[in-house]
Amino acid sequence: MPELQTISMVQQQVVDWASLAESLGKQFAARETEADEADLFVADNIARLKSVGLTAAGVPSELGGGGASYADLCTVLRILGRYCSSTALAFSMHTHQVMIPTWRWQHQNAPVDGLLKRVAAEQLVLLSSGGSDWLQSAGTAVKVEGGFLISARKVFASGAPVANLLMTSAVYQDPELGSTVLHFGVPMTAQGVSIEPTWQAMGMRGTGSHDVVLSDVFVPDAAVALRREQGKWHFIFHLISMIAIPLIYSVYVGVAEAARDRAVQLAMKRHTDEHCCYMVGGLDNELMAAKLALQHMISTAVVSQPSFETTNQIMTGRTLVAKAVLNVADLAMEAAGGSAFYRKLGLEKLFRDVQGARYHPLREEAQRKLSGQLALGWDTSSL
Structure with a gap:
């Protein structure tokens, strides 16, 4: 094997x-x-x-x-x-x-x-805090000799229990440049790093997305990989958008595929009628929409350079995939009928898990604002 x-x-x-x-x-x-x-x-x-x-x-x-x-x-x-x-x-x-x-x-x-x-x-195993930080970041960086002391709480840190290195950021009040976000990696074994087991969630319950708490964690100057202005778009976030979002939403399309297949299995056990066929057909339409949008995101990531236009393409795809997979989950529950409400049949879990597609950046409101700013020629330096 x-x-x-x-x-x-x-x-x-x-x-x-x-x-x-x-x-x-x-x-x-x-x-x-x-x-x-x-x-x-x-x-x-x-x-x-x-x-x-x-x-x-x-x-x-x-x-x-x-x-x-x-x-x-x-x-x-x-x-x-x-x-x-x-x-x-x-x-x-x-x-x-x-x-x-x-x-x-x-x-x-x-x-x-x-x-x-x-x-x-x-x-x-690398651990990300980017989704919860995004352009603003969170936490404080205080300058000390040879580096910074970092204090922060990083939420939704999926995979925290087995991670080796936290890839994260914090805000330094630079006396000359103002609010500056520092990006760095922190070993999970470093003094002052702890995991607070907060992850009791609707879905994706096995991700271990606990809070990671940094309490005066020392980060040497040499470990700071990037400095950027807080709240402003930067090349690194165009790169993150281009690379991370299609990978993450590939997962949700897979969950939607599983929900579709399970719903069809359950629907087949019921007396079929035209309405059932209509719902299953609509379910397949939504799944196809999710797959097409995801493929556009992946293709864009493969051939493009990080830029506002690339980010717009990726994030528009993210909105379309999220809408479609959520619709798949809704229609799957309808097509399967009341039996879908029973946990033992598995569809209820898939319905809960796919709800996470709502929450990764950029959420639809922010995505639509960015797309509108680009279309109208407005300032796009920040959200």
Whole structure:
């Protein structure tokens, strides 16, 4: 079986990433149910991803990784999303933190090879706080000799229980430049870093999206990778938008596919009538809309450069995918009938999990504002 080989063993071969994800997903499904019922992090599933080398799949092969393409990883996340929503979403947060420096290494010759080599050699799991921070960031950075003391609470940190390195930011009140956001990585074992187990949520219950609390954590000057003006668009956020959002929403399309298939199975057990056919047909229309919008996002990310226009394309796609997958979930519940209300049949869980598609940036109101600003030629420096 392909999953029994680590990526390091097959680097010189062509890896069938989709088949690997399919095989792993089938193994993960049972653990997902347990995690959902007990608010448990899917730790065993993430450990399995590490053991087969998937956490380093996006690292270029020249740097010791699997050399998977961006489109390959979108496919992996969509397939995993069909079987285990929480594993897929937690893994997407690590994956985009790998693919962002990979893009910079490939397109800008940026000096990020050290991080990527560590991800490959040590099977590091990267933790993101970007979605909850976004342009404003959160927390404070106080200048001290040799670096900064960081105090912050980072929420929705998916995968926190097994993460090795938190990729985050905080706000420094620069005496000359004013409110300045510093971007840096913090080892989860650093003094002053703790996890507060807050994750008791409607859906995606196994993602371990707890709060990470930073209490006077020392970050040396050399660890600050980027400084930017608070609240303003910056190249790095165009890159984050371009790379992260299609990966994350691949997961939700996978969840919607699972909801569609389950609804059809349940509907087949009922007496069929034209109304049932009408609902299932509408469900398939919405799923097709989600897939088409996602494919546009992925294609845009593959061929584009980070810019306002690229961000607009990606975020418009994000709105369309979110609407469509939410409609799939609604219609799936309708098509399956009252039986869908029973937890044991699985559709209720998928309905809850897909609701997370509402909350990643840019939410529709902010996306529409940005699109309107661009169309009308207005100032787009901030949201």
